[in-house]
Amino acid sequence: MLPERPAPISDRQIRYIAPDDGNADDRTVMAVSLPRVVQPGETIVLSLAWTARVPRTFDRTGTIGDYYFIAQWFPKIGVLEDSGWNCHQFHATTEFFADYGVYDVRIRVPKGWVVGATGTEQSRTDEGATEVHRYVQEDVHDFAWTTSPDFIVRTARFDEPGLPAVDMRLLIQPEHLTQVDRHFAATRSVLRRYGTWFGPYPYGHITIVDPAFQSETGGMEYPTLFTAGTSWLISRHVTLSTPEEVTVHEAGHQFWYGIVGTNEFEHAWMDEGINTFATGRALAEDYPELFADRYYFGGFVPWTFTDVRLQRETDFDRLWDYRRGATEDTMSNLSYRQRQDTVRYFAYDKPAVWLHTLERWLGWPTVQGALRATFEDGAFAHPGPAVFLGHLQRRADRDITRFIDQTYRQSAVFDYSIGDLAVAARHGQKESRVLVRRLGDGVFPVDVLVTFENGDRITERWNGESRWREFTYLRPTAVRSAVVDPQRQLLLDVNFTNNSRTLAPRGAEAARKWTLTWIVWLQNALLTWGIFA
Amino acid sequence: MSTFTAWRDGVVRVGRAPWLLLLLWLCSVVVSLPPALALHAAIASHLGNSLEADRAADGVNATWMQEFTASSDALGRTLRSDTIGFAAVLDQTSALADNRSVVAPVAIAGIGYLALVWFLTPGIIGRLAEATPGTAARLLARCGAHTARFVRLAIVSAIVYGVLFGSLHALLFDDLFDSVTHDITVERTAFMIRVGCYVVFFLVVAAANLVFDFAKIRMVVEDRHSVLSSLAASVAFVARRPALAIGVYACNVALLAIVLAIYFIIAPGALSSGVAVWVGFAVSQIYVAARLFTKLAFWGSEVCALQKHFGCSGIVRG
Numbered sequence: 001m002l003p004e005r006p007a008p009i010s011d012r013q014i015r016y017i018a019p020d021d022g023n024a025d026d027r028t029v030m031a032v033s034l035p036r037v038v039q040p041g042e043t044i045v046l047s048l049a050w051t052a053r054v055p056r057t058f059d060r061t062g063t064i065g066d067y068y069f070i071a072q073w074f075p076k077i078g079v080l081e082d083s084g085w086n087c088h089q090f091h092a093t094t095e096f097f098a099d100y101g102v103y104d105v106r107i108r109v110p111k112g113w114v115v116g117a118t119g120t121e122q123s124r125t126d127e128g129a130t131e132v133h134r135y136v137q138e139d140v141h142d143f144a145w146t147t148s149p150d151f152i153v154r155t156a157r158f159d160e161p162g163l164p165a166v167d168m169r170l171l172i173q174p175e176h177l178t179q180v181d182r183h184f185a186a187t188r189s190v191l192r193r194y195g196t197w198f199g200p201y202p203y204g205h206i207t208i209v210d211p212a213f214q215s216e217t218g219g220m221e222y223p224t225l226f227t228a229g230t231s232w233l234i235s236r237h238v239t240l241s242t243p244e245e246v247t248v249h250e251a252g253h254q255f256w257y258g259i260v261g262t263n264e265f266e267h268a269w270m271d272e273g274i275n276t277f278a279t280g281r282a283l284a285e286d287y288p289e290l291f292a293d294r295y296y297f298g299g300f301v302p303w304t305f306t307d308v309r310l311q312r313e314t315d316f317d318r319l320w321d322y323r324r325g326a327t328e329d330t331m332s333n334l335s336y337r338q339r340q341d342t343v344r345y346f347a348y349d350k351p352a353v354w355l356h357t358l359e360r361w362l363g364w365p366t367v368q369g370a371l372r373a374t375f376e377d378g379a380f381a382h383p384g385p386a387v388f389l390g391h392l393q394r395r396a397d398r399d400i401t402r403f404i405d406q407t408y409r410q411s412a413v414f415d416y417s418i419g420d421l422a423v424a425a426r427h428g429q430k431e432s433r434v435l436v437r438r439l440g441d442g443v444f445p446v447d448v449l450v451t452f453e454n455g456d457r458i459t460e461r462w463n464g465e466s467r468w469r470e471f472t473y474l475r476p477t478a479v480r481s482a483v484v485d486p487q488r489q490l491l492l493d494v495n496f497t498n499n500s501r502t503l504a505p506r507g508a509e510a511a512r513k514w515t516l517t518w519i520v521w522l523q524n525a526l527l528t529w530g531i532f533a
Numbered sequence: 534m535s536t537f538t539a540w541r542d543g544v545v546r547v548g549r550a551p552w553l554l555l556l557l558w559l560c561s562v563v564v565s566l567p568p569a570l571a572l573h574a575a576i577a578s579h580l581g582n583s584l585e586a587d588r589a590a591d592g593v594n595a596t597w598m599q600e601f602t603a604s605s606d607a608l609g610r611t612l613r614s615d616t617i618g619f620a621a622v623l624d625q626t627s628a629l630a631d632n633r634s635v636v637a638p639v640a641i642a643g644i645g646y647l648a649l650v651w652f653l654t655p656g657i658i659g660r661l662a663e664a665t666p667g668t669a670a671r672l673l674a675r676c677g678a679h680t681a682r683f684v685r686l687a688i689v690s691a692i693v694y695g696v697l698f699g700s701l702h703a704l705l706f707d708d709l710f711d712s713v714t715h716d717i718t719v720e721r722t723a724f725m726i727r728v729g730c731y732v733v734f735f736l737v738v739a740a741a742n743l744v745f746d747f748a749k750i751r752m753v754v755e756d757r758h759s760v761l762s763s764l765a766a767s768v769a770f771v772a773r774r775p776a777l778a779i780g781v782y783a784c785n786v787a788l789l790a791i792v793l794a795i796y797f798i799i800a801p802g803a804l805s806s807g808v809a810v811w812v813g814f815a816v817s818q819i820y821v822a823a824r825l826f827t828k829l830a831f832w833g834s835e836v837c838a839l840q841k842h843f844g845c846s847g848i849v850r851g
Contacts, residue, residue, distance in 0.1 A: 065718040150718070175721050212718035232720040292595070292614055296627035297731070298706075300724045303623050305614045307593045307802045320599050421582070481584055497600050500584035507580035510589035513810045514612060515573040517803060520817040521616035521624070522565045525639055526646040527824045528625040531742060532694055533650035 007035045020089045020336060028090035030075070048075055060220045060227070066113075067212035071144040071222060072096065079263075079382065088265040091336040093343045095264035095271075096142070100380050103143040107133045114153055116171045116207045117145035118223045137203075139380050140223035141261050146209050150174060156184045163195045164204060172210040175232045179243055183208055183228060185286075186247035193282040194255045197368050198375040201254060208247065219246045221253030231295075235304040238283075239293035240315070249279040260378040267385055268335035268343070273351020274371065274388075280316030280352065290315075313491050317356050321349040323494050327411045332385070353491050354407055358392070360489040361403075366395045403444065407492065412442030416484045417498035419468060423478040432479035434471040438464055440494065449486035453477040459486075480504060536780030539841055543781065543834025544788075546661050547826060553657050557650065557825040558818075564646040568608055568638050575609050576601065591806045593617070607636040618800035622793060630731055632702045651687050654832075655679035658753040661833045664846055675753070682752055685760045690745050697738055705730045743782050744768055746835050754839060754848055774842055781834040789827045796820045 013033045018026040038044055052073060055062040061071040078087025079099045086097065107115055111131050115121070119137025135145065151171040158166040170183050187208055191201050207225040211217040218229025228250060230243040238244045252275045256262070262270035283290065292308035292315075295301060313319060325345030329338050331354070335347060359367045370391035377387055389408070393400055406412035420435035436448055448460040454477040462469050462484075473479060481502035485493065493499065547553065579601050580586040588594035593614070602610045615624035628635065635643070656672035710730050714723040747767035748760070757763045771778040800820070801813030840846050 065716055067718050173719070175719055213720040213723060214714075215718065232724065294615065294620070296623045298631055298710075298727050300720070300727060301623070301627075303620050305593075305617060305620065307617055307804050308595055308614050309593075311595065314596055314599065320603070323603065483584060495600060497579065497581075497583045497585045497597055501582045502584050503582070505580075505582040505586055506590045507577050507582065507586040509806070510580055510586040510594075511573045511576035513590055513803075513806065514576055514616075515569050516810060516814040518572055518612055518616050519562075519565050519569045520814070520821070521611075521621040522568065522639065522642060523561045523817075523821050524621040524625045525628075525635070526561050526564060526643060527821065527828075528629050529643045529647060530650065530824075530828055531629075531738070532690065533647050533654065533828075 009034075018089055019087065020091070023089070026089050029078075029087055046077075050075060057215045057217055060217045062215075062217075064212060064215050066150060067146075067148040067215055069144070069146045069209070069211065069215060069217040069227070071142075071217075071220070074143070076142075081382075086263065088336060091265065093338065093340045094268055094335045097261075097263045097265050097382075098141040099382075100139050100141050100261065102136070102138045103140060104136045105134070105143055105145070107135065107145055107147070109133065109147045110149070113147045113149045114151035114171060115145065115147045116151070116169065116209055116225060118143045118207075118225050120205050137224060139202075140258070142223050144222035144225055146171065146217075146225075146227075148212065150212070151210075152177060154180045154184075158188050158191045160188075160192050160195070163192065163200050164202065166191055166201055166203070167205045168208065169205065170208045170210065172208075173212060176210055176230055176243075179230055179234070182243050183210065183230075183247055186228075186244045187251045189282050189286040190248050190251035190254070193285060194252055194278060197278070197281075198255055198372050199259070199379065202259065202379075203254075206251070206254065208251070210243075219250060221250045221257050223258045224254070226250035226253060231300075231302065233300065233302050235291070235293055235302055237289065237291045237293075237304050237306065238287045239291050239302075239304055240310065241293050241295065241302060244287060245279070245283060245316070248282050249275060252279050252282070255375065259380065260375055261380065261382050262378070263382055263384070265336045266334045268347035269331055269351035270383075270385060270388070272347040273331075274355065276348045276352040277317065277355040278371075280312045280356070283316055284312040313353075313356055313488070317352040317491065318349040319353055319491065321345055322353045322492070325349070326413055326492075326494060330409060330411050331407070332409045350407075350492075357407075357489065357491045358400075360487065360491065362392075362396050362398075362400070366397070367392070369395045406442050413440035413494055414442035414444055414490055414492045415440035415494050415498070416444075416446055416464065416490070417495070418482050418484055418501035421479065421482055421501045421503060423503065426474060429474050429476055430478035432473045432475070434473075434479060434482045435468060436462060436471070436482075436484050437468045438466070439498075442492070444490050444492075446485045446490065447487065449483045450479055451481045453480050478503070536777050536838075537784065539777060539838040540781045540784040540830075540834040543661070543832075543837040544830050546837070547829040547833040550660055550666070550829075553660060553829055554822060554826055556653065556657070557828065558822055560646060560649045560653070561821060561825070564642050564649065568642055571638075572608055572612065575605060576612070579604065592804045608638040611636060611639060617803045619797050622796065622800075630735075631706070632698050651683055652676055652680065654749055655683060655753050657829070658750055658832055658836060659848065661829070662750075662754050662836045662840065662846075662848055679753060682758055682760060682763075683749070686745070686748060686752065686763070689760055689764070693741050693745075694738075697734075697741060701737060702734060705734050739782065739786075743771060743778060746782075746831060747771060747778065747839065750832065750835055750839055754836065756848070770839065770842060774838070777838050777842070778835075781838045782831070785827060785831045785834060788830060789824070792820070792823045792827055795823075 009032055015031050016027050017029050017031045057064045061069060076098045078085045079097055108130050109115055111129055115133045117135040118140055119135040121133055122136050123134045125132040152174055154170045156168045158168055168184055168187055195201055203224050209227045211227045211229055218227050220227045228243050228247040234242045256275040257271040264271060290310040292305040292310055294303055325342045328342040329346050331346050331350060335343060373391040374383055374388045377383055417437050417439055419437035422433045424431045434450055444464050446462055446464050448462055450458045460471055483500040485499055585594055585597040589597050602612060653676055656676040659675045660667055660672055710727060713726055717723045744767045747770055748763040751757055751766045752763045799816060801816050805813055
């Protein structure tokens with residue numbers, strides 16, 4: 001119910017608090033004491049007036065030239081949970097957390113400027129030199145908007161049997177007009193894949209913003225709106241620099257961030273990690289040919305390495321970054337407490353590799369089922385890690401407690417290798433010995449594929465517990481090669497080269513080939529330096 | 534004699550002295566071999582008996598390459614996808630244009646190569662200036678005789694290029710480019726401005742290069758001992774005969790562009806194995822030879838241009 005009369009709040013009722021670290025200089029959380037206690041079932045209305053100066057764009061908000069992207073621009077109310085207020089201070093290393101609500105926003109901009117915002121435009125009022133755009137959206141936990149006279153608007157519709165239709169609105173920079181279809185195709189990929197895997201996109205509309213050059217606002221998600229990012233010169237192939245990857249990732253956040261409102265201060269992996277994992281999966285499904293690329297000459301001129309195909313488990317799951325920071329922290333540590341230089345490993349990289357390992361170990365139906373159940377439980381709510389882990393354990397056909405302990409609560413390092421491969425003659429037969437070793441502290445059940453000279457194959461199962469295990473064979477033919485974890489289920493393994501060994505090695509041949517390639521590269525360097533001779 | 538005739542005669546002279554090309558090619562190989570052998574050993578050691586070698590031998594094994602570079606020293610970390618095919622040209626040219634630092638092993642190889650080429654330059658220029666073929670002993674004797682003055686010229690050259698790549702580059706790309714493009718929201722516009730910066734920068738570098746080239750030639754052809762007088766004579770020549778001096782230089786730049794364009798088309802990738810690897814390497818070495826031929830063509834045509842100016846062939850003095 002509304003109060004009988006407005007009760008102005010005096011300065012004395014306002015104080016700054018620092019619930020995370022007690023920093024007395026922190027001014028990012030404000031606590032307001034109300035004139036009286038709000039009783040159960042009562043409703044209050046808070047009117048908040050504030051002014052803010054729009055900065056030059058940094059950290060994905062602000063203005064540059066005639067381009068405005070306005071995010072994290074209004075005071076947000078903390079989230080009231082059963083345990084009390086969950087309202088963290090600002091942390092430069094994390095994103096945000098807010099409750100769901102209804103946003104009804106009026107934006108006044110110069111006449112003729114294009115506006116994009118969370119929600120849909122309800123009205124546009126002509127005020128002479130300016131126009132007021134009214135945007136409304138229900139059931140979202142944030143509101144962002146953008147405006148520029150340079151945007152070109154393109155629209156398309158997502159129609160997929162079994163899924164609700166979605167109107168897509170693309171605000172694109174004029175210099176990227178040739179990439180309109182690529183943006184829409186990538187967004188369709190997400191609406192179809194995520195919609196099928198996790199649950200349908202409920203809002204019926206989505207706005208894709210192509211940010212202005214050097215605006216630093218690309219690659220960010222907001223409810224029903226996200227920023228992509230591309231370049232003027234791009235490859236005709238799909239690479240990490242073309243709009244597909246960033247579009248899929250940010251559109252994917254509509255599900256894991258937008259619809260499932262996880263606490264980004266505390267469990268960043270639940271939106272970034274799950275979404276990075278799902279991004280890779282969607283890209284692998286819809287873009288079977290993805291190539292590495294690199295930009296030269298000040299970052300303007302692209303080159304696509306058509307010899308180097310990107311792989312889901314390494315490039316999209318960010319395996320290399322996971323390996324860099326594998327032991328720096330744990331996934332279970334609250335994100336805002338993690339170190340600035342390592343938090344991303346545990347928000348994006350390790351969770352993606354971890355989930356992909358789970359997918360390969362337990363099967364996609366199990367992982368998908370757990371994610372779908374989390375999505376259903378967590379839609380327009382704030383599920384924590386326990387919700388997902390519970391769903392996962394209930395669906396798994398084996399006890400995963402130890403694996404979760406090692407990988408989620410601890411930072412166990414996994415490294416299995418073929419330690420030795422030897423053959424000796426015995427009793428007119430060949431005695432082959434395969435030594436498999438566990439070099440890391442992490443324990444995981446692994447297969448060992450042994451291949452013999454005559455093509456015979458034996459797959460051994462090893463629980464991976466002890467430091468080593470030897471397999472011996474007395475057969476007419478000798479062993480030729482052995483591979484531990486041949487299906488590469490354990491993507492968390494930090495060294496894959498040592499996972500196999502053969503008695504017919506081609507290491508010298510490979511070394512020769514890559515040395516010859518490298519020599520030419522070095523000669524190119526010398527010839528380029530030759531300008532000084 | 535027109536500019537084009539001077540350039541053409543220079544190219545013909547280079548064509549008639551194939552062992553000069555062989556000499557420069559050997560320089561590039563000799564300098565490349567030690568780090569290449571070290572890299573070969575590192576790759577072979579890392580792959581060991583792993584089956585990952587199969588994929589690395591047959592194509593690009595990105596997984597292994599990442600593991601290799603992650604566990605390697607500075608030399609090993611240079612084994613990136615940039616080493617494949619034409620990307621190598623882009624990588625190195627971009628590194629030069631953007632003044633990107635290089636890792637120590639590559640820098641050492643580069644300095645070694647430059648030292649070798651600087652030492653051999655008097656002999657090469659002398660040979661290109663002479664109408665008749667000389668002996669290797671004569672070439673080396675000329676190199677030895679000019680060593681001291683070429684060292685002095687190399688020092689001056691290093692200072693000038695140091696200023697260009699240090700101060701001028703920073704002025705153009707760190708200060709001017711950044712300030713001009715600070716509020717630009719159209720990438721195409723920023724790119725055009727950067728291209729403009731590259732053009733300005735490399736015009737200045739080319740001017741310095743042209744002056745140093747003619748200074749070297751005048752040192753050898755006129756047996757000049759003074760670095761300053763050679764540089765002054767070089768500047769005077771370019772000022773007096775700009776069409777001729779700049780013309781032959783531009784012709785050689787065009788020749789270089791043609792060589793690069795052809796390599797862009799035929800540069801071998803990394804999906805080959807077995808004999809195809811050697812074929813790809815041979816194609817790449819032909820390209821290297823073509824680049825070195827272009828380098829010699831610069832000197833050959835500049836010698837011809839100078840001799841045309843003097844109205845005589847061969848060594849003017851000495």
